[in-house]
Amino acid sequence: MKKFFEFFKKNRVRKILAAVLGFSLIRLLASFAVYLLAAGHGSFVRSVYTEKIFPVITSPMKFVASLFPFSVGEVLLIAAAVLALSGLVFCFARWIYLGVRKKKGTKGFLRLLAVVLTVGILVGGNFFVYGALNYRSLTFKEVTGIEVTPAKTDELEQLCLYLGRKATKARSVLTENDEGVICDARSDYDILKASTKGFATASKEFPCLKGYLVAPKPAIFSEMMACEQIAGIFPIVYTESIVNVIAPVYDTPFTACHELAHQLGFAQEDEANFIGFIAAIANDDPLYVYSGYYNGFSYAMNKLRSYDQDKWAAVWSDPDIDSEGISRDMRHANSIWDAYKKKAPVISRISEAVNDTYLKANDIKDGTYSYGRMVDLMLAYYRSKLPAAVSGSED
Numbered sequence: 001m002k003k004f005f006e007f008f009k010k011n012r013v014r015k016i017l018a019a020v021l022g023f024s025l026i027r028l029l030a031s032f033a034v035y036l037l038a039a040g041h042g043s044f045v046r047s048v049y050t051e052k053i054f055p056v057i058t059s060p061m062k063f064v065a066s067l068f069p070f071s072v073g074e075v076l077l078i079a080a081a082v083l084a085l086s087g088l089v090f091c092f093a094r095w096i097y098l099g100v101r102k103k104k105g106t107k108g109f110l111r112l113l114a115v116v117l118t119v120g121i122l123v124g125g126n127f128f129v130y131g132a133l134n135y136r137s138l139t140f141k142e143v144t145g146i147e148v149t150p151a152k153t154d155e156l157e158q159l160c161l162y163l164g165r166k167a168t169k170a171r172s173v174l175t176e177n178d179e180g181v182i183c184d185a186r187s188d189y190d191i192l193k194a195s196t197k198g199f200a201t202a203s204k205e206f207p208c209l210k211g212y213l214v215a216p217k218p219a220i221f222s223e224m225m226a227c228e229q230i231a232g233i234f235p236i237v238y239t240e241s242i243v244n245v246i247a248p249v250y251d252t253p254f255t256a257c258h259e260l261a262h263q264l265g266f267a268q269e270d271e272a273n274f275i276g277f278i279a280a281i282a283n284d285d286p287l288y289v290y291s292g293y294y295n296g297f298s299y300a301m302n303k304l305r306s307y308d309q310d311k312w313a314a315v316w317s318d319p320d321i322d323s324e325g326i327s328r329d330m331r332h333a334n335s336i337w338d339a340y341k342k343k344a345p346v347i348s349r350i351s352e353a354v355n356d357t358y359l360k361a362n363d364i365k366d367g368t369y370s371y372g373r374m375v376d377l378m379l380a381y382y383r384s385k386l387p388a389a390v391s392g393s394e395d
């Protein structure tokens, strides 16, 4: 330990490293303390942090991200991994060399340890400063006043009919490939670039959806994310949204809008799903509209199936729902995720467990199941509109 502290006194570069390490450590401890103290003070966190501090401190990173067509965060990650590995190899080689010559060779390892420690503490601090506090903030429900109450299966069936018909209408203007699955000629980057448009429209109904948004980037590590069963990510430590583009084109728009919800400070997964749904169907891009209704329908139908199989089957046989087309899209999407799950069963299980633990650690009691709670929000949102919507008098 003494050697470690003496190491920092040697020259100017090491003194600067010591200053950065000290600052990072204080920032990490202070932000963690604020995170703990913020529990139960949602209104204060919302008005001071989420609405004022969070948009200001995340804007520079988001602006830098907006300048590049690829994920800056992933490139930085690759660079860090290469540097760390080279540093380790260099230190090891030096240690062997000095060992052969019977000289002390701990300096290289101390240097590497100091850099790794500084980067680790900086990233840990970023996690709290750039977003974890939003888990302590007011939820979308609390900000907008949307009231979630228990629903009857009849209501859920009505919602499924409504979403299925909307998805059918939206799907009818899109192009199918040879297998009858929805496709799009645009590049992944161009599709994702359109993701911010729906927020401007949606913010007329929900002003809290207004804000500086930078469209998510297609993930360089999409294959790895698919193995981990991850559709998109907003890593918080670097506030850039990334979307897995191995997923079908009719899924990525909804995922992109979900990740954008996190950029606005809404941390809860069910709410990010609901905001993603609202922003996707408000987009004037037809692919986004289908993606929103398709995903909303998919979540609602899964829930209906778990409560009432007959009602679920009745919705599928509704003459105004393109059950064949939508099922083809669903089967295609499932086949992609299942193939990667089979390819990397251990990784996908670990990833799901990590995500579940992460959400529970942030006070989301039902972990990854919380994604499906968006159905309760859709029910609450459409409650007053449903009968008219299903009979066709509402558009």
Ligand SMILES: [Zn+2]
Residues within 6 Å of the ligand: 258, 259, 262, 269, 272
């Ligand atoms: Zn999310």
